[in-house]
Every structure is written in structure tokens, then in C-alpha cells.
Amino acid sequence: MTLRHIGGRDDWYVIDTDYGKDDGRPRWQHRRMSLHGPNVQASAEWNLLAKHGFGLGFEAGRNGGESDLGLNLYAGRLASLWLRLRAPWTSWVRVSKEKDPKGWYNARHTGLRLFPHEGCFLSGEFEAYEGHWSRSDPWWRRWSLTKTTLLGRSRSDAVTELGGATVVPMPEGVYDATWERKEVTTSYVRWPGTWLDKLRGPRPHRWVNVNVEGGIPVEGKGESSYDCGMDGLFGCSGATVEEAVGNAVKFVLRDRQRYGGPHDLDRPMTVQEAAAR
Numbered sequence: 141m142t143l144r145h146i147g148g149r150d151d152w153y154v155i156d157t158d159y160g161k162d163d164g165r166p167r168w169q170h171r172r173m174s175l176h177g178p179n180v181q182a183s184a185e186w187n188l189l190a191k192h193g194f195g196l197g198f199e200a201g202r203n204g205g206e207s208d209l210g211l212n213l214y215a216g217r218l219a220s221l222w223l224r225l226r227a228p229w230t231s232w233v234r235v236s237k238e239k240d241p242k243g244w245y246n247a248r249h250t251g252l253r254l255f256p257h258e259g260c261f262l263s264g265e266f267e268a269y270e271g272h273w274s275r276s277d278p279w280w281r282r283w284s285l286t287k288t289t290l291l292g293r294s295r296s297d298a299v300t301e302l303g304g305a306t307v308v309p310m311p312e313g314v315y316d317a318t319w320e321r322k323e324v325t326t327s328y329v330r331w332p333g334t335w336l337d338k339l340r341g342p343r344p345h346r347w348v349n350v351n352v353e354g355g356i357p358v359e360g361k362g363e364s365s366y367d368c369g370m371d372g373l374f375g376c377s378g379a380t381v382e383e384a385v386g387n388a389v390k391f392v393l394r395d396r397q398r399y400g401g402p403h404d405l406d407r408p409m410t411v412q413e414a415a416a417r
Contacts, residue, residue, distance in 0.1 A: 152177045159187075181206060185222040193217035195263075199251030201270070203235045203244075214253060246272055260286045291333035298324045301346075306381055308352060308388050312405035317352045317388075319381050350384040351375045354410030356392050359399040370402075372411035 146152040153176055160170035170190070174183035193216035201210040207224035208231060214220050237244045247270040256263050263284040273282065288294075303320040326343045328334050337343075355372030362368050373392050378384030396403065402414055409417075 159185075179228050181224070181226040183207075183222075183224045187220045188218070190217055190220065194220055195253040195256035197251060197253035197256070199249055199253070199265075201247055201249045202233045204247045204270075208234050210247075212251070214256075216255075243269060243272070246270055256284075259288075260284050261290075291336060292328050292330040294326050294328050294333065296324050296326050298322060306350065306385060308350070308356065308385055310356060310389065310392065310408065313408040315352050315356055315408050317350050317385070319348055319350045319384065321346065321348050347377050347379060348381050348384045349375060349377050350381065350388055352388070354412065356388070357402055357405065357409055357411050357414035358392055358395045359401050361399055370411055370415035372414075374411075 141158070142156045144154045144156070146154065155172075155174045155176065157172040157174075158167050158170075159172065160167060163170070168188070170187045172183060172185035174181070194212075194214040196216055197214055199212040199214075201212070202208060204210050204224065207226045209225045211223045212221070213223075235244045235246075235248070248267045249270055250266050250268070252262075252264045254262055265282045266280060268277075268282045299322070301321045301323055303318065306317050306319050308315040308317050323344055323346045326345070327337050352374055355374040357370055357372050360369050360371040373388060373395075376384050376388035376391060378387050405414065
């Protein structure tokens with residue numbers, strides 16, 4: 141982030157923030173330029189050729205925390221642009237406490253987006269509160285056209301097919317484990333989803349769970365009070381028994397390297413035994 145004063149004045153300056161630097165991308169890809177003056181705040185942020193997009197469309201807003209007017213433009217993964225402005229001549233759009241005693245501090249958004257996220261085809265909002273929803277809101281305040289809207293709700297039926305014993309090899313020894321193969325079949329409960337099920341058949345999803353009683357010890361992340369001390373891996377999944385066991389070994393070794401062990405176990409131990417050493 142860099143700060144540049146304009147015309148040698150302390151009360152007029154531009155802040156240049158390079159967000160792409162954190163991802164190892166060029167400056168031009170993800171950047172924010174903001175102008176600050178005695179009575180003016182304006183900013184433009186853009187993200188080009190991003191890994192994830194926000195659909196196609198626009199979103200206009202007012203009464204934001206640092207702006208009176210805002211405009212977001214989305215062009216999928218190609219580009220996103222966020223514009224903000226607060227100045228004496230934009231105060232007329234600001235929602236005052238007198239106009240709305242209960243929600244005057246909430247930003248309002250109006251917009252329309254195509255494919256905003258997975259499973260949603262179209263979404264719209266009109267003067268919708270940011271981050272706030274109530275059952276008393278009319279449907280047109282915030283709405284979406286999703287896969288569920290078109291095809292109806294779906295039902296999932298789970299079945300445990302097989303099970304048995306296996307082992308998970310680790311540097312300190314072999315841990316006994318059990319495995320079970322599960323299948324979940326998803327189907328729609330009403331037309332036209334039921335008609336689609338008849339055309340393409342059932343939608344089964346199969347996987348294998350491997351469970352280790354007592355767990356395989358791994359040091360906790362230590363980021364907060366609840367994840368300090370000894371932790372462990374108690375189960376893992378995969379397409380086959382071999383893949384699930386391999387994933388368990390991979391995840392334990394990765395986390396031990398990341399969080400500092402334990403690397404000195406002389407035999408297989410449960411998480412409780414490792415913590416009591």
C-alpha cells in the first residue's frame with residue numbers, strides 16, 4: 141500500500157493498494173485506488189482474470205459505511221469492478237435516522253445478476269438491506285431463481301453397503317481401523333424433477349469411510365484456546381479403501397509437518413495417550 145499527496149497538500153491524497161501481490165499476481169490484476177479529501181471519498185477497485193467470478197450483472201448501492209453511492213459491475217471471471225463515492229453533492233441519497241429510525245444504518249442494494257453462484261441461475265434485489273433479511277420482507281425485495289426453484293426439492297437415501305477391517309501405516313507403526321462403503325442416491329420429489337430422473341436415471345454417489353478409534357495424533361493448530369494441545373485424525377474418506385487409507389496417511393503427515401508433530405512417537409498411540417505423555 142502506498143500513499144501519495146496531491147499538490148503538496150496534506151488533506152488531499154491517494155491510497156494505492158495492491159491486492160494481487162498477496163497472490164503473486166501483477167499489480168494491474170487486483171488493485172484499489174482511493175481518493176481522500178476534506179469532504180470527498182472516492183474509490184475504484186478492480187479484479188481481472190480472477191480464479192472465481194461473481195456472475196454477470198450489476199449491483200447499485202447507497203448508504204454504505206464509507207460511501208453514499210456505490211456501483212458493482214460483474215463480468216464473471218473476466219473482470220469485477222467496485223466503485224464508491226461520498227461527497228457533499230451525494231448526501232441526498234443518504235438514508236437518515238429520521239427517514240428510517242430502525243434501519244437507517246444499513247446499506248441498500250439494487251441489482252440483477254446472472255449465474256451469481258453455483259446452483260443459482262438468476263438473482264435480483266431492490267433496496268435490500270445488506271446482510272439482513274426478515275420474514276416480513278416482500279418477495280420482490282430479494283429473490284433468486286435456482287435449480288430447486290425450477291426442478292423442486294430433492295431427497296437423499298443413504299445405504300451402508302459393506303464394511304470390514306483395515307490398517308493405516310504411519311512412521312510409528314500400524315493403526316487398526318475399520319471401513320464402510322456408503323451410497324447416497326438423490327432424487328427429486330416433484331415434477332419436472334421427477335421427469336428428469338426418469339430420463340437420466342438415479343444419481344448415486346459412492347464413497348468409503350475409514351475410521352480410527354482413538355485417532356492418530358497430530359498437534360493442534362494453536363491459533364485459539366480451543367485448538368491448542370494434541371489433536372488427531374479420527375476418520376477419512378475416499379473412492380476406495382486404498383484411497384481413503386492413503387488420504388489418512390497424507391493428511392496426518394501434512395498436518396504434523398505444518399503444526400510441529402508429534403515426530404517422536406515410539407509406537408502407535410491414541411490422541412489421549414499422546415496428550416498424556
